[in-house]
Amino acid sequence: MSMWNAPSRQTVSRRWAAVALLANCAARYVPARGAIARSVTLDVASDGDLLAFRPDSLTCSSGARVHLVFHHAGKYITQDHNWVLVKPGTAAAVAAAGLKAGEVQGWVEPGDSNVLAATRPCGKGEHASVDFIAPPPGDYPFLCTNPGHGAVMHGVLHVTAPRSTVNT
Amino acid sequence: MTRNRGLLAALTLCSFWIAASFPATAADLKSPQLVKTALRIFAGVYGDMSRKLAAQQYDRLPHENQEFQEGAQAMRDAIAGEPATFKAKVGPVLSKTLAASTHVADVSKSHDETQVKAALGALADSMKELNALFPESLRSLPGTVGPPGS
Numbered sequence: 001m002s003m004w005n006a007p008s009r010q011t012v013s014r015r016w017a018a019v020a021l022l023a024n025c026a027a028r029y030v031p032a033r034g035a036i037a038r039s040v041t042l043d044v045a046s047d048g049d050l051l052a053f054r055p056d057s058l059t060c061s062s063g064a065r066v067h068l069v070f071h072h073a074g075k076y077i078t079q080d081h082n083w084v085l086v087k088p089g090t091a092a093a094v095a096a097a098g099l100k101a102g103e104v105q106g107w108v109e110p111g112d113s114n115v116l117a118a119t120r121p122c123g124k125g126e127h128a129s130v131d132f133i134a135p136p137p138g139d140y141p142f143l144c145t146n147p148g149h150g151a152v153m154h155g156v157l158h159v160t161a162p163r164s165t166v167n168t
Numbered sequence: 169m170t171r172n173r174g175l176l177a178a179l180t181l182c183s184f185w186i187a188a189s190f191p192a193t194a195a196d197l198k199s200p201q202l203v204k205t206a207l208r209i210f211a212g213v214y215g216d217m218s219r220k221l222a223a224q225q226y227d228r229l230p231h232e233n234q235e236f237q238e239g240a241q242a243m244r245d246a247i248a249g250e251p252a253t254f255k256a257k258v259g260p261v262l263s264k265t266l267a268a269s270t271h272v273a274d275v276s277k278s279h280d281e282t283q284v285k286a287a288l289g290a291l292a293d294s295m296k297e298l299n300a301l302f303p304e305s306l307r308s309l310p311g312t313v314g315p316p317g318s
Contacts, residue, residue: 048205049209049242050208050212051215051216076239076242078238147225147228148216148219148220148223148225148228149216151219152212
């Protein structure tokens with residue numbers, strides 16, 4: 001049994017220490033860079049019981065991982081709201097398709113290619129969230145597709161070039 | 169002479185009573201913001217009803233009426249702390265407005281555009297009457313609640 005080429009206990013300890021140091025550096029470095037440049041949390045709410053989003057203008061950078069949280073801030077009226085991000089110029093078509101899809105589908109037609117992201121409908125006081133990758137730079141409309149709401153309950157997601165990511 | 173003095177005193181008393189019953193400014197109300205919100209809720213639901221009529225979505229109008237009735241709680245909360253004389257003025261007009269909203273839901277079952285339009289017109293009139301009980305800065309007349317930022 002040859003012992004001469006087996007690593008000593010001290011060498012093994014040093015190797016593990018090096019691995020741990022590298023892992024520590026990676027853990028500190030990667031999320032820090034990644035989180036700042038590529039992730040964003042956006043908060044949006046209904047304007048109490050009124051048919052409006054507050055704010056009605058959001059910003060993020062293209063390619064960012066967006067975690068959007070929608071809060072139904074209503075207190076009195078039992079009405080569902082959702083938050084639906086659509087391709088430019090398709091809001092009316094998405095609302096019409098949602099109306100056909102009905103309440104069972106959450107007022108969003110399954111597989112609608114014009115829909116980029118959508119939360120589930122939620123009632124007063126509830127929260128709903130959705131995760132998506134921000135599309136190429138441009139202005140993207142968002143709306144509530146509950147019948148009749150989209151005409152007044154809408155806003156715009158401004159997607160900027162990747163460098164100007166805005167974190168909240 | 170004594171009769172004239174009595175009349176003058178009665179008139180003065182009446183004007184004090186009217187002044188006390190109708191808040192001249194928003195500051196006179198206990199919860200002006202909630203009054204504003206309640207009137208905006210009514211105007212918002214009315215707008216939604218109008219859009220449903222335009223899209224001939226008659227079957228959705230009873231749901232809008234339900235929202236209108238629920239929104240009335242905001243008004244009740246808003247005037248809860250007001251003097252009884254003022255509440256006595258608002259109560260009947262609010263009831264009339266709610267009845268007008270219910271009528272919209274009732275006639276919507278007919279799917280008759282003319283009837284629904286007339287019912288919405290009557291609702292708008294009641295809402296104007298309700299708005300008139302509050303200071304101008306708090307009012308939201310039917311047809312005025314539009315897109316965000318408007």
